[in-house]
Amino acid sequence: MNELPAEPLSRRDRQRADTVREIKETARTVLVEQGVDGLALRAVARQMGMTAPALYRYFDSREDLVEHVVADLYDELTDVLEAVRDAADPPSPGYQLLLVARAFRRWATTHHAEFGLLFGSAAERVIEPGKLHGDGERPPQVAGRRFGGVFAELVGRIYLEQGFPVPDEDDLDPALRDQLQAWCAKLPVALPLGVMSVFLSCWIRLYGMVCMEVFGHLRFALDDAEPMFEAELRALGVVLDVAGEYRPPAT
Amino acid sequence: MNELPAEPLSRRDRQRADTVREIKETARTVLVEQGVDGLALRAVARQMGMTAPALYRYFDSREDLVEHVVADLYDELTDVLEAVRDAADPPSPGYQLLLVARAFRRWATTHHAEFGLLFGSAAERVIEPGKLHGDGERPPQVAGRRFGGVFAELVGRIYLEQGFPVPDEDDLDPALRDQLQAWCAKLPVALPLGVMSVFLSCWIRLYGMVCMEVFGHLRFALDDAEPMFEAELRALGVVLDVAGEYRPPAT
DNA sequence: ACCGTTCGCTAACACCGTTCACTGCTGACC
DNA sequence: GGTCAGCAGTGAACGGTGTTAGCGAACGGT
Numbered sequence: 001m002n003e004l005p006a007e008p009l010s011r012r013d014r015q016r017a018d019t020v021r022e023i024k025e026t027a028r029t030v031l032v033e034q035g036v037d038g039l040a041l042r043a044v045a046r047q048m049g050m051t052a053p054a055l056y057r058y059f060d061s062r063e064d065l066v067e068h069v070v071a072d073l074y075d076e077l078t079d080v081l082e083a084v085r086d087a088a089d090p091p092s093p094g095y096q097l098l099l100v101a102r103a104f105r106r107w108a109t110t111h112h113a114e115f116g117l118l119f120g121s122a123a124e125r126v127i128e129p130g131k132l133h134g135d136g137e138r139p140p141q142v143a144g145r146r147f148g149g150v151f152a153e154l155v156g157r158i159y160l161e162q163g164f165p166v167p168d169e170d171d172l173d174p175a176l177r178d179q180l181q182a183w184c185a186k187l188p189v190a191l192p193l194g195v196m197s198v199f200l201s202c203w204i205r206l207y208g209m210v211c212m213e214v215f216g217h218l219r220f221a222l223d224d225a226e227p228m229f230e231a232e233l234r235a236l237g238v239v240l241d242v243a244g245e246y247r248p249p250a251t
Numbered sequence: 252m253n254e255l256p257a258e259p260l261s262r263r264d265r266q267r268a269d270t271v272r273e274i275k276e277t278a279r280t281v282l283v284e285q286g287v288d289g290l291a292l293r294a295v296a297r298q299m300g301m302t303a304p305a306l307y308r309y310f311d312s313r314e315d316l317v318e319h320v321v322a323d324l325y326d327e328l329t330d331v332l333e334a335v336r337d338a339a340d341p342p343s344p345g346y347q348l349l350l351v352a353r354a355f356r357r358w359a360t361t362h363h364a365e366f367g368l369l370f371g372s373a374a375e376r377v378i379e380p381g382k383l384h385g386d387g388e389r390p391p392q393v394a395g396r397r398f399g400g401v402f403a404e405l406v407g408r409i410y411l412e413q414g415f416p417v418p419d420e421d422d423l424d425p426a427l428r429d430q431l432q433a434w435c436a437k438l439p440v441a442l443p444l445g446v447m448s449v450f451l452s453c454w455i456r457l458y459g460m461v462c463m464e465v466f467g468h469l470r471f472a473l474d475d476a477e478p479m480f481e482a483e484l485r486a487l488g489v490v491l492d493v494a495g496e497y498r499p500p501a502t
Numbered sequence: 503a504c505c506g507t508t509c510g511c512t513a514a515c516a517c518c519g520t521t522c523a524c525t526g527c528t529g530a531c532c
Numbered sequence: 533g534g535t536c537a538g539c540a541g542t543g544a545a546c547g548g549t550g551t552t553a554g555c556g557a558a559c560g561g562t
Binding site for chain 1: 375395396399424426452460468471479481486
Binding site: 010012040052056062 | 517518519520521522528529
């Protein structure tokens with residue numbers, strides 16, 4: 001991203017940046033091998049032949065390290081989603097959304113530990129803004145925003161390019177309308193508030209479904225959630241008026 | 252529940268049962284005061300004037316204690332939902348479902364720590380069946396089943412008493428159909444598989460919405476999720492063909 | 503009154519996050 | 533080229549965690 005002051009990196013600084021990167025990568029392998037609970041500073045340090053206090057030269061605390069890992073994972077996930085989106089053929093937003101949603105679920109199910117760190121209840125405090133940390137946005141939040149933006153942008157494009165039925169603004173609960181208005185104001189493009197409400201509803205279904213599957217809250221009924229997920233994707237296609245673009249998964 | 256061998260409780264056994272109850276209650280107050288992470292054995296013991304190892308006379312491990320607390324919380328939540336359901340006037344299943352769903356969200360938002368323990372990602376292993384523990388069902392699972400049963404039963408009654416549009420069995424993905432079939436076989440009453448799929452879809456929306464709100468995954472757009480929740484309730488009412496029974500919340 | 507079970511304690515182990523004081527090394531400046 | 537500041541990394545230590553082992557006291561049934 002921001003690499004404008006490209007050269008004035010002293011040799012020391014480069015080495016330091018490398019170490020930071022190595023720490024985060026090691027943290028991630030520990031996360032994968034040992035699970036969210038096993039992500040201990042000492043474990044990370046051990047795995048890279050260091051001692052735990054040394055990590056404090058690079059991160060303020062375990063929490064700080066975790067936040068940076070979270071941000072990196074968000075970015076990685078978003079990169080995957082964007083790549084899938086940009087490789088979609090045809091590149092219509094409806095089909096792109098289908099593929100992106102599927103890629104999201106795929107990433108979640110194949111990266112169980114990472115997904116738990118990003119979207120589990122332990123992430124609550126990581127996502128939470130503010131704290132005593134000043135109210136400047138921290139890495140996980142901007143990365144999380146970018147992630148959500150992929151979906152929001154696609155739904156927005158579907159609406160603008162093809163349209164789908166949305167509730168009239170006057171039919172929305174005023175309390176909801178005001179919040180949607182405030183949220184909309186923070187977005188790059190203004191959309192009718194009804195579109196925002198439809199997007200939120202779809203987002204809840206998609207996100208809720210994936211979280212429930214990964215965290216085992218669907219196992220009381222299903223042991224393989226993929227068919228149900230595909231059924232939900234078709235239902236979302238109907239809601240967004242792109243049902244005709246549905247294609248069964250490749251495999 | 253099962254109090255058939257009512258009397259042969261020796262004095263010692265009664266005292267022991269009392270202690271078990273006191274431990275679980277103390278664990279719950281610690282949970283509320285300190286949060287999920289603060290739920291430490293030593294903290295529980297300290298608060299009731301004991302030492303941590305003493306708790307091992309009553310529970311095999313911290314995990315074991317947590318599981319029992321989870322089961323109790325499930326039962327308590329289910330009691331609340333059943334009470335709300337039984338007090339509904341009129342007692343039509345559609346209206347009852349509306350009130351029960353609202354009560355669920357209310358309990359979740361007013362019992363943040365407890366909800367996190369029950370439905371957060373930390374509950375993953377608690378919910379998970381089997382382990383090396385034999386494959387007998389453990390307390391959290393039976394309690395969780397009872398909890399889900401409240402919703403399932405209401406949706407079933409709505410279908411049987413009034414009906415709502417469901418997909419034809421032949422339109423379901425065979426892979427999904429088989430799983431729904433297997434699940435259905437475990438339920439007390441047999442329902443068309445299309446009903447099961449509609450129920451699952453509704454459950455995902457309801458459950459997903461509440462989890463996302465409580466765990467802060469909706470705060471990027473909303474700071475008070477209630478209006479959106481009500482909108483979702485109305486949408487679910489349409490799906491289940493009981494939209495006419497919607498009433499705005501009492502407040 | 504005895505004896506076995508139960509209960510709670512202390513001590514200890516291994517692990518965690520975090521702080522502190524101390525060592526080398528390295529880069530920069532005169 | 534020599535000196536000196538600053539940085540990376542160390543081991544020790546503090547207070548916390550879950551858990552195990554062994555001991556003593558109290559209790560219940562005979």
